[in-house]
Amino acid sequence: MSDVSNRKLIILTGANTGLGFEVLKQLLNQQVPYHIILAVRNIQQTETKIQSIVPSHQSVEIVKLDLSSLTSVKSFTQSILSRKPPLHINILILNAGVVKNTLTKTEDGFEHTFQVNHLSNIVLVHELLPRLIESGPGSRIILVNSRLHKPGVGTKEHGENRPIMDIENLDGSKMYSPLLFYRNSKLAQVFFGYQLDKLLNKKGEEERKVNVLIVEPGFCPTTELSREIGIFRQLFLRYILSWAPFARTSEQGGAVITYASTSSELQNKSGIYISQFCRIDKSSDESYEEDKQRFWWKTSCDLLGIEEDWSSLVFNQNEILD
Template sequence: MGGSPSFPREALSPERVVIVTGGNTGIGYETAKWIAMLGAHVIIACRSKERALHAISIMEADFQEEKQKGTSGLTSGTLSVEFMELDLSSLKSTLKFVEDFKALGKPLHVLICNAGLGMHPLTYTEDGNELMFQVNYLGHFLVVMKLLPVMYQSGPDCRVVLVSSVAHNWASFDLDKIQARQYNEANFDRAEYYYKSKLYQVMQMYSLNRRIHQSNVVVNCLHPGVVDSEFTRSFRDDCHWTCLYRCAKCTGVSITPYKGAITSIDVAVNRKHEGVRDVYFDKCAPVTPSPESRNQEKQEELWRFSLACLKDYLTEEEVKDLEKT
């Protein structure tokens, strides 16, 4: 019964196009690499060209190694991975990414919203939003809204995968606090704001599915596990969180980025999930997310707030089209 979580090692069509945000390291790197090794075309959407190109070269080497080991399910072709620039802390850059992608004229079958950062000190983006709110949630919200029309035209079984966290369970929703204007650097609770950003992703899954449930696109979200990645970079100055992650590593609680990517890969490619929506996955299995995340009234408050934040980036038609899908 049960067993370790895994994803099917089944070939994917090279016609299948998958975007992984933050695909240059950690969970995103392993997610992008394995989906490409199964044969799909993968775009890693990253803020640093240098880091992304370096990641692609390591992926190539890993691919050759897996082939030599005789790993099953790998594509017999070449690895098809490309880089596109995306800085989620800038709505201008996010819009440019969407336009650049649309200009390629490619379909889009899977969009994995993976990029993120945690427990960051209080910082405002050039758009005036609290950083974790924008990078983890709002920037991805804009990408999804802009790329849904492409996904509608991309044939059956299109999926949006939101990499959330078990931490969403520890957050409450408070519209007045989203922008953290009440705080200064000294009293800002960075963990609370990370949890909140992960809560918003789960709430977004429900509000989006409500609007697109008759379409070919499904939205799901997941917890990857406690993962020993580069995630600790944004809170290196915080002893409490740095120690917790170190302890998790020493005691074997944290898992490798490969293991942390398994649920993302499974939710993105497993044929058994075709048509499945509104599920929060943990270890590849459905789990009930927090009551707060399932509160429809609050989901709609967040939806309206998000649209207001993006009013200069979404046209009335784009919003209306979504509401009537």
């Protein structure tokens, strides 16, 4: 591994397929020297895929991360935080996502989609946030979201074309719909992003170290997100809907994420939603309801056994006491 002390360090989840792989290729083509940590489930597959695309001026490392396992998530963060000398984390791109065709539970007992798309990302941010703050100002957390968190967007399934955040049905025991649970996980992610931004802003904009950006790459039917939803739906997405006028290629979707991660235009922007056209836009009306932001922050932390007050992660002890 080359020396990383003079490089910007990026952590990218879900980097071996779909949008994540496109983001990786676009980052590698930039002139800025990066050290990119690819957080993936399958190390061998990733090694094979990237071995011929990494230019000499870039540095890439592959580390095991399975978001369906909180043990794996914590093992990953520990492996990053225990490095000597310490790694400075400049950009954390939370790209990995999934939608499950049938109701399945993770080893931690959570519904699979909700954990992979939302809960495990909270643990990643919780563990890595102090290091991101130390590495700032200008550090970024990129939450790769979906326009499906908005009501009325996308196809109807089981009569629902909007998120329904039902705390009594987080495990799918009352009713399960793949699209609904995907929508819910993405709405929960937006709630989390805005609440996290408020926490980071308590020191004031001048002292802010980390910016939070929520990114909508657009409808990209040729990504691997649909790998769990059955062969017929996959074929419909890849070969029918990919020709729809609103569909976007993986390259186009990846470009939005790359823009949010690296553009100097967004250097001092935080708590914003980036549209598929690389513009600051609005997320759903519901996502701005502060009582729901606080409620789902607390609920998510409770589910994970994390203290809901993250002040100790953001402020040093003297500032907390003051």
